[in-house]
Structures are given as C-alpha cells and as structure tokens.
Amino acid sequence: MINKYRWYEFVLIYAGLALFLTFILAPFITAFTVSLRPMQSLFSIPYRFLSENMTFEAYWQMWSSVPLLARYMVNSIFISSAITICGLLAIVPAAYAFARFEFSGRTGLLAGFLAVNMVSGAVLIIPLYKVMQQLGVLNTYFAMIVPGTAFVIPTGIWLLRSYLMKIPRELEEAAWVDGAGKLYTMIRVILPIALPGIMVVAIATFIAAYAQQFIFALTFNSVNELNPLPVGLFQFFGRQTVVWNELMAASLVGILPVLLLYVFLQRYIVAGLTAGAVKE
C-alpha cells in the first residue's frame, strides 16, 4: 500500500543506509580490527583490515603497558557517578518546581539554565582554574566533579520537567486536600511515581558525564592516578610511536559501559532527548 516500495526503491534505500551506517560505524570497526592485529602488521602497505595472525593479545598487554589503565576506567566511572548523584540532587527539585509551579521569574530562570548549555567549559576555565588554585583543590576529584555537575543540570532539568508534566496534577491536589505538605507530597507521592523518569534522566546524565570529562580533567588535574580514561589514554602515545593496537583495545573496553547502558535503555534515552524540543 502506501509504504510499499518498488524494487529499485528498496535498492536505493538499502544502498543509502549502507553508506550512512558505514560512515557512522566504520571507525568502530576499524578500531576493532586494529586492536586484533599485532603491532608489526599494522604498518603494512597496502592497507589491510585483517592480517594472518589476529590475536587478542592487545587486550592483555594494555594493562601492563599502561599500569594505571584499570584505575583510569574506575576513575571515569567514579567521576561520572558522582556527577550523576550531585546532578540529580539539583535536577529533581528544580525540574519539579518548573513542571508544577507558577512563580515570578520562572521563564527567566528556565531560560537561564538552558543558556548554560551554550557556554563552553573553555570559556570559564580561566577563573575556575584560578579559584581552584586558591582553594587548593586542583588535582582532586572535586575539581572535576563540581564543574561537570553544572553542565549536566540544564539538560537534566529539561528532560525531567517534560516527564513530570505528564503526571496528572490531581495526585498533588488530592494529597494537599488531605492536608499533606508540599515537600511531603513531592517526596512521598510524586517522586515514587516519577521514578522511571528519574532513572532515565540518571542514566542520560551518567552517559553525558562520562562523555564530557575531558577539558576539566585536562586542565585541573595533573595527578596521574586521578585521571579519567580519556586523559589517561594519552599514555599510549609514546615519544616516537603510538601503541595503536593497545590504544584501540583500551578505547573499546572503555566505551563498553556507556554502550551497554545505551543499548539497554536506548528507547527511553532517545525519546527523552528528542521529546523536549520537538513537542514544546
């Protein structure tokens, strides 16, 4: 019927999709093939994706080439988790306020938070660096967690607000009529119902925090043990050569946590990311 394609349309669509997905996925496939090849075979000309002696050795070797590799991965997960928890403590009440209450300055404040999305960390880095220096918190997790938190708040508020707005308001009205206070109503009535939405926001926040912890770590931290993975991976870059196969292996292992989270929850994450701006 309407969606029936003629044979050449099918061919065109699949050819187009093949091209599109090649562009998207080729780097990942390349990284995987590189991670499976021994170093000597990587420099062959003409270029080959595969070599005779493919091996998982890089996945073993990398832990001893960069002794702190596991630590970097743990650091990344720790920093992202901390940002997620701190972020939620700010996001949840703020999103509830924006979703449910009319108060003076509401639009301005919401716009203010959204405007944060447009500021780059690089713009703020000079005063932040100076103040962290004065507070003596350079080279601590704190210096990476606090700035990171500010940058996950706007999107979090936006996502959770649209979720909360779908919860019927009668629930609160009923609770208030029964004499429950506003804080009690929020914590005991609304938040339990909103838990699925909060979980999605938490995961989206974690993924975002995991993805964007580069510039603050690069600038505010010079203690090797505290580095998150993106900065730690620079250790595979030697003076003369880069240990490409191990770098690729470590990269792929490093992105596994976020990819797994994404695969399990992609439906909600995509819906959440796109809901805000398409419908409002």
Add this chain to the structure above:
Amino acid sequence: MAFNTRKTDYFPYLLLIPATVVTLIVVAWPLVETIRLSFTDASLRPVENYVGFANYEKMFSRRFPEVIARTFYWMALSVIFKIVVGTLGAVLLNAAIPGKTLMRVLVMPPWIIPIPIGVFIWGWMYNGQFGMISGIGQSIGLLEGPFEFLAFKSSAFFSTIVTDVWIGTPLVTVYLLAAMQAISPDLHEAAWVDGASRFYRFRRITLPLIMPAIATMSLLSAIWTFNSFDIIWILTEGGPRNATTTMIIDTYKTAISRFKYGEGAARAVMIVVFLSLFSTFYFLMISRLSKKDKEV
C-alpha cells in the same frame, strides 16, 4: 498550566536552590570574572593591573580577525554537513523496511561515547604512514603515496570537520527522525490517495513540517560546533600553522598553555558575545515556534 501559588509561597524557590547555587558558582560567577580579567594583565604572577582595553586592542591588531573568520567557516561547513547528512539519514531510517529498528540503534554510538575516544580512532584513520584512509586511497589509486592528513593546512582543516560531523550527525538524525514520526500518517495517506509521488510528498508534507526541527537543530548544533574543543585539540592542537585554530582553541592556548589569563579572558569574552547572539536567536525562535503551536 502549572499551579498558581500565592506570593508568600517560597516552596518553588527552595526547590531551585541547589541547581541555582551550582550554576552561579560554576557558570555565572566565572563569566563575570572572565569579563573583569579581560581588562587586566593577569598572568602567573600574583599581581594584576588594570589595563583598560589593551588586551582587546592587542587581540585585534594581531591575527585574531582571521581566527574569527576561520571559526565561522569551520562552523558553517560542519553544521551544513551535519544537517544534510543527518536529514538524509533520518529520511532513510524513516522508511518502512525490515531491519530499521536495529539500524536506528546503531546510529547513536558516535554521540554517546566520550569524544576523545572517538577522536583517537580518527587519529589512526588519518595517519599518513599506515592510516586507513591514506591506505585505501592508495589502493584504489586516489592517492599516489602515503598522505598525512593532519600535516597540511587544508587537509587538516577538513579532517577536523569530518570528525566533528561524525560526532554531531547522530543527534541530528535521531532528532529529525522523531520529528518525522510525529507527523500524522493521515496527511501522507490523503496525498497518496490523490496520487502524489513519494518525492512530492516529502517536499510538500514532510519537509515543511520538520522545518522547525531542522531550524532548532541547526542553531543548537551551530552553538555546539562553535564550542567544539576536544576534537581539534586532540587531532591538531590548532595546527598545522594555525590552520585549525578556532576561537575556543585560541583562547585555551593563550590562557592555559601560555598563562596569559588576561589576554585569554578577552578572547573568551568575544566568544561569549557571539554565544549570546546565538542564544538570543535560539530563544526568539523557540518562543515564536511555541506561539505558533498554541495558535494551532
């Protein structure tokens, strides 16, 4: 829409305290402080003096106008490619074909993973000695010998754009796909009954209806691209010979690599000026679009 609260009700304000405090400390105050620093000669030395507009004068007498022009050129190309590739991808993924669900899931990874990790992979592909693109180029006879993509001005410039497009396209695709799926199928069916071709329906129904989404995404991705730091920094650090030095990179180099906080701050202020212009456009557009929505 929301509950009306009496003027004496401080509850919503209490709820906003944590988010506001963090934002004030990490974003608002540093912004103000950046403006102040831009009028000083702040550096590693503990003393700083007020120098008026000296930093700004110095900045513009040097090669800065070139940096601004390059930033906008870089941003425009990158955003155009993202929107075009993203729209095409969304159209293809919107087709009712077997396997579409899986393919939709496969689009997102470049946007989900930490940018530096994606960039390391591109670093391998751009490598001249043995990198993938140079290698394939030679195999199919496009290149005569090994080609170091990041070593020459114009190839480095375009290489950083390609990587930026790779990272930015997924969100555009998924966002526009969602906009397309929000279109009521009745419209397409009615046009189909009237004998409208697939392309005609795309041009006259789909495209006008996703136009607001395309506009929103263009502006948002312009802002993000303008702010793009990780990709250029890791691939080229702004080189070769400044070919990829955008405003963000220039600011970072001046302030953090060369410790000229005052001069760096002046550059940061210029970035903020441009960002405020973008943001103004964005909010005007959003409020215009939401007004239109209410009329319908």
